[in-house]
Amino acid sequence: MAHTFPELVIGGVLLAPFVTYLAAALAVVVVLRPLLHVIGFAKMFSHASIAELSLYVAILGFAMLLF
Template sequence: MMHGFPELVIGGVLIAPFVLYAGAAFAIFAVLRSLLHLVAFDRAFSHPPVAELSLYVLVLALLITLF
């Protein structure tokens, strides 16, 4: 049996669940980024933007996997 993913309907337009996950991941990442800035997360990497992108993808993947 397949699990159906509920779509969000805004004004008659169906929004894919991935858009909801991406938005939730962005909100979580924004909070997480400010916390990591306090512990000097960016100094641990030679390319901090790549590390932050990887962290965002990790949060997004966790949300997709859990829900």
């Protein structure tokens, strides 16, 4: 039994499900950024931008596994 992936349609253009996952992960990270700032996330790492990118990739992977 094959799993069908729903495509996102914007203006008649079919977008791959991965694009939806990218946007959802970005929205989650944008919502989490103020909380991360409050708890001092950037001070825990020597390269805060790389740590944030890693968090984004982890959330993206988790979204792909869930949906």
